[in-house]
Every structure is written in structure tokens, then in C-alpha cells.
Amino acid sequence: MKTTIDKVHEHVGEEVTLGGWLANKRSSGKIAFLQLRDGTGFIQGVVVKAEVNEETFELAKRITQESSLYVTGTIVKDERSPLGYEMHVKKLELIHEAVDYPITPKNHGTEFLMDHRHLWLRSRKQHALMKIRNEVIRATYEFFNEQGFIKVDPPILTGASAEGTTELFHTKYFDEDAYLSQSGQLYMEAAAMAFGKVFSFGPTFRAEKSKTRRHLIEFWMIEPEMAFMDHEDSLELQEQYVSYIVQSVLKNCQIELKTLDRDTSKLENVQAPFPRITYDDAIKLLHEKGFDDIEWGEDFGAPHETAIAESFDKPVFITHYPAKIKAFYMKPDPDRPEVVLCADLIAPEGYGEIIGGSQRIDDLELMEKRYEEHHLHGPAYEWYLELRKYGSVPHSGFGLGLERTVAWIAGIEHVREAIPFPRLLNRLYP
CATH class of the missing domain: 3.30.930.10 (Bira Bifunctional Protein; Domain 2)
Known part of the structure; x- marks a missing residue:
């Protein structure tokens, strides 16, 4: 079932698919945290190596900022999240890989940001x-x-x-x-x-x-x-x-x-x-x-x-x-x-x-x-x-x-x- 981030509260415990972009990510060995956005909001997608196939986990580790993708997983409540929910990811499908996205998580000057x-x-x-x-x-x-x-x-x-x-x-x-x-x-x-x-x-x-x-x-x-x-x-x-x-x-x-x-x-x-x-x-x-x-x-x-x-x-x-x-x-x-x-x-x-x-x-x-x-x-x-x-x-x-x-x-x-x-x-x- 396809949905959007602003509607995930309607699908707690269900497996859904989101279309979106990778805003940021971090990983620690056997787990990857994907910060996803789709225009309606932001949600964290958690990819656990032991719960997905090898191809999905490798994609989670190498995917670049602002690449577009379909993400399938289960919606769960998470009080630590600003949204109140996160996704336990089961499958990733890359749509387009972004290369050398200019606005990185580091600080940029105002004129640079306005130019972009x-x-x-x-x-x-x-x-x-x-x-x-x-x-x-x-x-x-x-x-x-x-x-x-x-x-x-x-x-x-x-x-x-x-x-x-x-x-x-x-x-x-x-x-x-x-x-x-x-x-x-x-x-x-x-x-x-x-x-x-x-x-x-x-x-x-x-x-x-x-x-x-x-x-x-x-x-x-x-x-x-x-x-x-x-x-x-x-x-x-x-x-x-x-x-x-x-x-x-x-x-x-x-x-x-x-x-x-x-x-x-x-x-x-x-x-x-x-x-x-x-x-x-x-x-x-x-x-x-x-x-x-x-x-x-x-x-x-x-x-x-x-x-x-x-x-x-x-x-x-x-x-x-x-x-x-x-x-x-x-x-x-x-x-x-x-x-x-x-x-x-x-x-x-x-x-x-x-x-x-x-x-x-x-x-x-x-x-x-x-x-x-x-x-x-x-x-x-x-x-x-x-x-x-x-x-x-x-x-x-x-x-x-x-x-x-x-x-x-x-x-x-x-x-x-x-x-x-x-x-x-x-x-x-x-």
C-alpha cells in the first residue's frame, strides 16, 4: 500500500511503501538510519542488516543524499521522533541516484544557499x-x-x-x-x-x-x-x-x-x-x-x-x-x-x-x-x-x-x- 509521511499515523503496524528522497543518513555497523522526506514530512527509516537481504542493506549504506527511492516497511510508534513514528524498512528501490549534491549537512553561507x-x-x-x-x-x-x-x-x-x-x-x-x-x-x-x-x-x-x-x-x-x-x-x-x-x-x-x-x-x-x-x-x-x-x-x-x-x-x-x-x-x-x-x-x-x-x-x-x-x-x-x-x-x-x-x-x-x-x-x- 502506498502512502505519504503525513498519513503514516493511519498505518501503525502495517507494511506500506513511501516514495521519497534521502535527506541524510548515518550507520553503525549492522544498522542504518535513513532520514527520508517526501514533501509532506520527514521520517526515519531503520534498516537492520539481520532483517533485510544483503542487497537492500548494501544499498542503504551506499545511497547518496537526495537520491530518490521507494521505501517499503512497517510503521511503528516512536516517541523520540518529532513525527512520533518511524519505519522499519524491509525493502529499498532506487529510482535515481543523486551525485555530489551541493548542499551538504555542513554549514553554508547565506549567498551560497540563496544561489541554490x-x-x-x-x-x-x-x-x-x-x-x-x-x-x-x-x-x-x-x-x-x-x-x-x-x-x-x-x-x-x-x-x-x-x-x-x-x-x-x-x-x-x-x-x-x-x-x-x-x-x-x-x-x-x-x-x-x-x-x-x-x-x-x-x-x-x-x-x-x-x-x-x-x-x-x-x-x-x-x-x-x-x-x-x-x-x-x-x-x-x-x-x-x-x-x-x-x-x-x-x-x-x-x-x-x-x-x-x-x-x-x-x-x-x-x-x-x-x-x-x-x-x-x-x-x-x-x-x-x-x-x-x-x-x-x-x-x-x-x-x-x-x-x-x-x-x-x-x-x-x-x-x-x-x-x-x-x-x-x-x-x-x-x-x-x-x-x-x-x-x-x-x-x-x-x-x-x-x-x-x-x-x-x-x-x-x-x-x-x-x-x-x-x-x-x-x-x-x-x-x-x-x-x-x-x-x-x-x-x-x-x-x-x-x-x-x-x-x-x-x-x-x-x-x-x-x-x-x-x-x-x-x-x-x-
Whole structure:
């Protein structure tokens, strides 16, 4: 009977066949221990010389790392194993022998590993990271489907900037100028006017020449947009969503979190509601912590966000930023127009902003004024203005950066390991 490693718990005491690869091995005279992987997980196969024929044992001793094979044996419980099970091997069938596999069990430099990213993904820690990423994605769909959202896919090629910035990748769209999307938000607002509650999940691109551990050139975003929801409603949805995905990873990725040596006690505390602090109070807090150089009206950098987060044991919302440092579409606070109804959600442990969101301007006259202030002219922006002409309603939305969120949940140092094939300032290969 063929099965997979993630299903071996269903076959205790039974003889089964796995198709997989040899991740590592060790042997001691009359016994060989094969570390096997098949894409669904890792399991140890034990080959005892006295229990197999001579050909099988010789193959077990000489088989090379990352060779592919079929392995037949009996599944038994083993509490010492991270999986809880191992296989007592009866038969080995070599499919393909790998020769001189470049990523050996010794330590390798980051650039070497990134050059071999297509192979590095096979390792235990990288495998664990991709499983956690997949769980965040699965839980995202589950959460928004349960909340009555519809998934809408915005275009990747656009005729204008979503946020009025110049950090765009330019291309030619036949006879027109076009750009790789830096956000699907504007299109999601149009979708929200049609369907009420929508979300998108797709790649976004920022031509930002940054080399920090928090930045990628190409990354994936989850962008919900909600009609008839104000700023406060949006904050409540955000904290429910983040709590949901964290708890889903804790529930379904225990083996992967252990593989990464993640301190899960810090994740167990991630339950709504989250603390909130205004931009004004954040400035005061930073001054108390010795950041005397930051002044009101300036945006926060990574050290500032980390210092603020250290004062809380959960993700923290920073709300009501100055209008002049935020996007043109954010709704001003009616009681204080120099700040906007927005929030950034800052993750604990130095991972920085994982969500940016706001209530959107729904007033046509004010949006026209913003167009003038930001020099947003031409047909590329006309359709967005029309959303305020035909049945405008209060609405809000936010965007969560998948890779930063995965990096935080997994407890890794750099976002480059939170995506299968990272695109960085100095890397377009493989």
C-alpha cells in the first residue's frame, strides 16, 4: 500500500511503501538510519542488516543524499521522533541516484544557499517555513470565507500608482505606459462597492532600493476591503484575523514550529483585542525611550517601531498618523483633520509593520481636492473618482504583508526565507 509521511499515523503496524528522497543518513555497523522526506514530512527509516537481504542493506549504506527511492516497511510508534513514528524498512528501490549534491549537512553561507534556493527548499527548516506559510494562506481563506467575504483578483498591470509614489516598475503596455501593481487596493474598493466585503491575495511589487531584513521587491499581500465599515470596525476585524491565523498555525504546525525552535508561548498570547496607541502617544513614548531625534510629522523607521512594540506583549496598533505622511485616499479625522483614520499594526519581537489600513475618503469633493494636492490627473485615476460619484458609502480596508507575517510567526531573522523564491535588490536568480 502506498502512502505519504503525513498519513503514516493511519498505518501503525502495517507494511506500506513511501516514495521519497534521502535527506541524510548515518550507520553503525549492522544498522542504518535513513532520514527520508517526501514533501509532506520527514521520517526515519531503520534498516537492520539481520532483517533485510544483503542487497537492500548494501544499498542503504551506499545511497547518496537526495537520491530518490521507494521505501517499503512497517510503521511503528516512536516517541523520540518529532513525527512520533518511524519505519522499519524491509525493502529499498532506487529510482535515481543523486551525485555530489551541493548542499551538504555542513554549514553554508547565506549567498551560497540563496544561489541554490531551488535545492535549499528541500531542507527541514525551509520545508517547515513553507508549511507555515501555507497554513497562513489556508487560514486566511477560511477566515474570510467564514466572514462572508468574496475573493476578487485585481490586475497586476496597472495604468497608475495606487499610492501616488514613484517606487514603481515601469513597462510598456503596447503604446501605453504601465506599471507592476504595488497594491490592489483601489480595485478592491471598486469590488467592495459591488459585493460589500471582498479580499484579494496576490503578488505586489515595490521598486524600493532597500536592503533591510524586512523588505522584498516582490511580495504577497492579503487586501480586504469592506463597504459600510468604519475605522473602528476595521480594527476589530484586523485583530480577529491576525489572532485567527496565529492560532491556526499553533494548532496545525506544531512539528514545524519545533523544527524552527520557535518560542510558542509568545504566539499563544496573540489573542484579540490588541492594544492601541495614537501616533501622538507613540511620539511621546519614543522620546521617553531616548529617541529625541523623531519629531511630530515624521514617519517611523524600523528602530522606532521595534521600540514601541517592546512596550507591549501583543501586536499593537498605532493610529491617527499625520495626513501628510499617509496616502491620499485616507479619510481625515472629522475632529482633527491634520490626522487620518488609519492604523499600522506592529508585530512584537522587532518584526515591524505587518498591516497598514485606514478608512477611505468617501466624499467626492474632498477626494477631488486630494487629487489636486497630489497631482493625480488623467484617465488612469478617473474611474477611482467615479466610485465617489455613484452611491458612495463609508468604507475601510487594509493590507497584510504575508512574508513579514510568516517571518514573525516562524521567528526567523529575514523575510527572504518566508517566500519560496525571493526577489531582492541584488537577486533575480534562481
